[in-house]
Amino acid sequence: MELLQLKYFQTVARLEHMTKAAEELQIAQPSLSKTIARLEEDLGVPLFDRKNRQLQLNQYGRLFLERVNRVFLELNEGKRELEELLERGQTQITLAVSIPRVLPQLVSSFLKTFPDIKFQQVLESTSSMKSLLEKAEIDFCISSVEIVGTDIVWEPLMTEQIYLVVPPNHPLARRGKIYLHEVKEESFISMNTGFGFRNVTDEFCREAGFVPNIAFEGDEPVVIGDLVRQGLGVAFVPEISWLDNANPFPNKLEIIEPKCQRTIGLGWSKRRYLSDAAKQFRQYVKEYFSKIPL
Template sequence: MELLQLQYFQTVARLEHITKAAEELNIAQPSLSKTIARLEKHVGVPLFDRQGRSIRLNPFGKVFLERVERVFSELEEGKREVRDMAGLNRGSITLGASLTSVLPELLGAFLSLYPNVHFRQLLEPTAVMKRMLEDGEMDLCITTAPVEGADMEWAPLRTEQFYVVVPDNHRLVGRDSVSLIELKDETFIGLRSGYWFRSLTDSICERAGFTPNTMLEVDEPDAVVLLLRRRLGIMFAPEMAWKKREHLMPHRLRITDPDCTVTTGLAWSRRHYLSLAAQRFRQFVIEYFGNV
């Protein structure tokens, strides 16, 4: 059994189409078909169900595919580890973040010490970031809730209050605090359903006795601020995020009932190798928040 056979099998399994797989692999279709047939002979069972030109992964193929993907994942992990040990790259980190307000200062401070590290920052819904951590597509993730899973680690970094922020013309301007139930008839602006902070605020509102009327949902925190400034609704904001943008949204109110706090933490998977750069950044993040 050769790695090339496994690669071909993986592509055919993903596309479930011999012609498309041959085009993607840039090989002749008869050659690909023969390779798959040899692999099936070596394994001892058919891996696909064939009906005319249709080809579908069968139960044997699905089990085999899981093992094949694990093989390639381990090889990629090994390649990254060896390159890192040998100093063949200058460090690359894929970072997820459910709250982005702290990133400019955090990344700026780290890059002043390690200027050759390359960052790719992502903001995705909770389920997507969890899957990326599990699959090794993301190294670390700054979240506002623990990431659950057998191989997941989550280090709490900071617990802080979060506020409700209102626009200039709002009836609550001038007040210092508000009970959450007073907001039951308000129009809210927030991140799209499925993001960590949105899930947290929705659940707290529901515990207070109402479902928030979120009329405007976006994918970027800065877009929420811009919509607030257009007086299109009210929003929730953690203390640190509010302080970073206080000049843009000065009217914030403390929530007295219930007590509203959010804990920010750092998540990673024990199953996947973290490069030296990612390990260094993980420790830097923990120390950075410890000094905030």
């Protein structure tokens, strides 16, 4: 059994199509088919169910694919570890976030101490971050929903209050506190479906006995705040959004009931090799959030 056979199998298993897999691997289809056939012969079981020209990974194939994925994951992590020992590749940290508000100041303050480290950052939904962690494709994620999965560690960093903001001329604008059910008929301006903050706030509304009428979805808190100011709806805003904000959201209302809070946490995979730079960043993140004055 050779690594090339396993790589070919991994590609065919992902695409479940011999022709497409051959095109992606840039080899002749008959050669790929023979390679898969030899692998099945070595293993003594078929890895695919074949009907006409259709391929479908069977129970043996799914079980074997899990092991093959682990093989390549370990090889990749071994390569990354060697690169660090050779003083290459140790200065980049890959980070996924669902809370873009915290990132600029966090990263900029870290880079003042560690100027040689580079960041690769992506804005992802909770489900995407979980997948990236399980595949060991990122070093860390910062999310507002606990991420649970195979070999994933998720450590709480801070808990903050969630407020409601309303337009300046709104009847509730002069109120300091409200019950959430009082805005059940309002149009809501919200984060996109799938993002941690959206999941959390949708659950608040369910606790209050209603499903929010979402008039606008987006992923930019500044845009959401501008739409509220223009009178297009109300919005949930986390407490951290007011930190160092020169243009704060209007008419912040405390929610009496239900209890509206979220916990921000740092996640990483025990499968992924963490460089010294990554370990330094993990410790820095913990200290950074512990000093946030909420």
